[in-house]
Amino acid sequence: MKKTLVLLLALLFLSNTDAQAEVTFKDVSKTSAANDIYYLVNKGIIKGYEDGSFRPNQNVTKTQGAVLIARALKIDTSLVENPEFKDLSVKASGYKEIAKLVEMGVIDKESSFYGGNPLTRMEMAKWLTRAFKLEGEYPSYIHDVTKEERIFVDPLAALGITNMDSTQSFFNPKEPLTRAQISSFLSRTLNPKVRIYIPTIKILVPEIEFQMSIDDVKKNMAKYEKVSESESGKDLYSISYLNYPGFDGREYIIGLLFRDGKLVTLDYSNYDMGLEHGTKEYNDETLNFAKKFEAYSNVKLSRESLEYNIYDYQFANLTYIISSPDTISIQYGTVTFTKLIQ
Incomplete structure (x- = not known):
């Protein structure tokens, strides 16, 4: 028993x-x-x-x-x-x-x-x-x-x-x-x-976060080699750093844009300047469509009809933005993945 x-x-x-x-x-x-x-x-x-x-x-x-x-x-x-x-x-x-x-x-x-x-x-x-x-x-x-x-x-x-x-x-x-x-x-x-949400910025550059001040970013990024620093008008400020090795072992440029003294944009680019991942602010027309993310080939960009098959890369609710004839961005809040359309 x-x-x-x-x-x-x-x-x-x-x-x-x-x-x-x-x-x-x-x-x-x-x-x-x-x-x-x-x-x-x-x-x-x-x-x-x-x-x-x-x-x-x-x-x-x-x-x-x-x-x-x-x-x-x-x-x-x-x-x-x-x-x-x-x-x-x-x-x-x-x-x-x-x-x-x-x-x-x-x-x-x-x-x-x-x-x-x-x-x-x-x-x-x-x-x-x-x-x-x-x-x-x-x-x-x-x-x-x-x-x-x-x-x-x-x-x-x-x-x-x-x-x-x-x-x-x-x-x-x-x-x-x-x-x-x-x-x-x-x-x-x-x-x-x-599911677990991890902001993309924390994957690419874990030392910083959006809305961080210029001074705090400089302090936290001290281990990186600074490439450039400039002021664009009274509201915008930019700093770029060299990241080697990057997340996949290659050289990357980390481009940071500040508005009113706060971090609002991050670009994470190949050293040869071919954009791989990034976060950006766009004022372009936003388009919502199927959640898939993949390499594109022979894609016709149309603001009236988009029929891309896009993988749900990491997040459930995404916004897709066309920023130029050859670039499409996938945005989640202030985080955006950008892909060049081949």
Whole structure:
């Protein structure tokens, strides 16, 4: 009887019964993932334990992670192909979900699955990116991820599903995921409104922020080589700095524009002056359209009809601005990405 009770408690994690909105857990209130946990509970994707706990710091197994993703996808597991893992019985808990995800190309088909092993952050990155067809390019270093692994991590970082910035550019790919962490991953994947917002300026030049005074900017940028400094009329002031190595290892010019003594614009340009990323103020006509961001070729610019396919690069609500016949900018508040149209 005691063993049966322990087994039932363990299986509660994988229970698919409908969650009640009133459910609360005695060990969740102090965790930053509380809202994410209750979001998934309310959707019936995850549950707690009979003793009223959620156990947010408990590691998640690969089998449990597969079941959660299958539930989040709402996939039909009535008919599945046997993936023929040596260590996975057709009677095992989670078998159908694992088999279906292998069939869909989410989980790699190998000789063994090792379902009882802790699910790592990299494994989750692979599964989420494949399962939800996530796309995005993160414009900075990730120090502990290989080039091959970045195709899975970049979308999570770019879309705000995982927390990355230039002062903490580590993904920790080998670390096991806890129940709280996997709740946050899934919640942010399913609900873009709760994704992490990191201002682009903090990725490119973390030492400064908009509306900072000229003196404070000079103080914080002291480690950079100053290239130029000038005053344009009584209201405008500009300073440029050399940034080497830049976020991708190349030389960049950081151009800063101040209005009334406050930082309002940042240009982040290749050393050869080909603009890569930037923030600008434009008084041009603004145009809202589909959220995709990609390289452009043979694009006809028309203020009456724009039919670009644009990736949702990092933010949910964006404004698109045509600033010249060969440039299009994507703006979020005071932050703008600019691309030259090839």
